[in-house]
Amino acid sequence: MKNEKSLKKMAKSIFKNKDNPDGRGLQDIYDEIKKLYLSDNRPWIIGFSGGKDSTCMTQLVWKAISQLPAEKMHKKIYIIGCDTLVESPKIVERLSKSLKNMEEYGEKVGLPISTDIVKPDLEDTFWVCLLGRGYPAPSNSFRWCTERLKIKNADRFILEKVSQYGEAIVLLGTRKDESGTREQLMNLYEVKGSLLNRHNKFAQTYMYCPLKDFLTEDVWNYLLQDKNPWGENNRDLLTMYQEANASECPLVVDTSTPSCGGGRFGCWTCTVVARDKSMDSLLEGGEDWLLPLSELREELKKTQEKEEKKKVREFKRRNGRVMFCFPDKEGDDTSAGPYTLDFCRQFLRKLLEAQVKVRKTGPDPKMVLINEDEIHEIQRIWRMERGDWKNSAYEMYEEICKEKLEMLEDLGGFGKVEQEILTDVCQENKVPQVLVSKLLHA
Numbered sequence: 001m002k003n004e005k006s007l008k009k010m011a012k013s014i015f016k017n018k019d020n021p022d023g024r025g026l027q028d029i030y031d032e033i034k035k036l037y038l039s040d041n042r043p044w045i046i047g048f049s050g051g052k053d054s055t056c057m058t059q060l061v062w063k064a065i066s067q068l069p070a071e072k073m074h075k076k077i078y079i080i081g082c083d084t085l086v087e088s089p090k091i092v093e094r095l096s097k098s099l100k101n102m103e104e105y106g107e108k109v110g111l112p113i114s115t116d117i118v119k120p121d122l123e124d125t126f127w128v129c130l131l132g133r134g135y136p137a138p139s140n141s142f143r144w145c146t147e148r149l150k151i152k153n154a155d156r157f158i159l160e161k162v163s164q165y166g167e168a169i170v171l172l173g174t175r176k177d178e179s180g181t182r183e184q185l186m187n188l189y190e191v192k193g194s195l196l197n198r199h200n201k202f203a204q205t206y207m208y209c210p211l212k213d214f215l216t217e218d219v220w221n222y223l224l225q226d227k228n229p230w231g232e233n234n235r236d237l238l239t240m241y242q243e244a245n246a247s248e249c250p251l252v253v254d255t256s257t258p259s260c261g262g263g264r265f266g267c268w269t270c271t272v273v274a275r276d277k278s279m280d281s282l283l284e285g286g287e288d289w290l291l292p293l294s295e296l297r298e299e300l301k302k303t304q305e306k307e308e309k310k311k312v313r314e315f316k317r318r319n320g321r322v323m324f325c326f327p328d329k330e331g332d333d334t335s336a337g338p339y340t341l342d343f344c345r346q347f348l349r350k351l352l353e354a355q356v357k358v359r360k361t362g363p364d365p366k367m368v369l370i371n372e373d374e375i376h377e378i379q380r381i382w383r384m385e386r387g388d389w390k391n392s393a394y395e396m397y398e399e400i401c402k403e404k405l406e407m408l409e410d411l412g413g414f415g416k417v418e419q420e421i422l423t424d425v426c427q428e429n430k431v432p433q434v435l436v437s438k439l440l441h442a
Helices: 002-010 026-038 052-066 089-109 126-132 145-165 180-188 216-225 234-244 277-284 288-302 306-312 341-361 372-385 392-401 416-429 433-441
Strands: 044-047 077-082 113-118 168-171 205-208
Touching (some): 026 052, 044 052, 044 145, 052 077, 052 089, 052 216, 052 234, 077 089, 077 145, 089 113, 089 234, 113 145, 126 145, 126 341, 126 372, 145 168, 277 288, 341 372, 341 392, 372 392
Parallel strands (some): 044 077, 044 168, 077 113, 168 205
16 A cells, blocks of 8 residues: 555656656647547547546547547547436536537537437336345445446447447546556556557457546646636536545446445445545535435445344345355344335335425425336336335325326236235235235236
8 A cells, every 4th residue: 555655656747847858748649539539430439427537538539639620520429428317416417517518519619429328227227226126235245236327328338339330449537546456457458559458348349548647636737727628617627526525436337446435426325335425525515405315325324234134124035035144143144135125115205205305405496316217117016026016106206296106007906905905814824925915916
């Protein structure tokens, strides 16, 4: 650790200056980008998160390609952002605004760009997995969220373009200066004598990291000294970082990328880290309307405690199996399964109440913490797999949000009355109610 810190102190700026006479000029970087762009017909896919590194990279590419004559702008540049549907509200707002501005300004100046926001499939969203299927809050040992919320979406977009064009080049704002682990990973995929890196998954895809040798101060120096080309003020980005004391959450392309909780802007639900420092800083800075989100996150984090697990988790897995592990001090040798249906119901109620509250106290009266499609899917899973025939998710939504959600399809015709009868019969005969429910729906 000491060696890593000392190496960072010794690291030089990429830019040419009095302390680094052998550094590069800004035009040298633009020329490198233009040369790579003109070298083939493979489309570029830029991963944009709205943070400092991806903004810096996108701005460099924008300025470089703008120097080319119109007839040489021969291939498409796709700029994609990822919305996990549980992103920090400030990042979602900035991401959407930035991509919209890029589309508009790019069209005005004739750049061959298009923007898109990728989102997880309904079956993979955070709330469908956690409240519908009962997946426990993500942890270092079971970090199920990254693959479903981020990687699959980016992969799907990349594969679509590979299918269309044969090959593609993905541009990311990753830097070796971020950490020793990041540097090792980037070095692992380097191709000797090429500006491109091998993609960690897809043979027809390559990666280009224009910022690989940038220091953090290089990023900020460029952003604050060079005018943003899509009509934004990069000083607003600096202010956002200062308020939240955070770094950005990158577009994730592999599971080695660290969790974005802690000091990063990322998912407000992140329980992989002990504390969400960016959320804490925003609250301390007067963003009190975020308090309901922080409280929900803390409640999820608490369910990872040993004593709490026994209260809110089943002892069986969703497939009915019981998993055994090494006994703890109390002699317990079972591994906890999914959240109980009771916990999922209680948490959904609190989530809907929080949504109503932030709409009243926050900046957006239409803010969505959980969308209607997710409610439908959660209710479908509860009904088919967990024996909830009374449609309690719909009941809660109507009670709290004052809106009625109708079932999208007939899932068997059983209702609240039938559930009450089934409950009485199963209790009288000492038969598991969920088992009978599943048999009736089989």
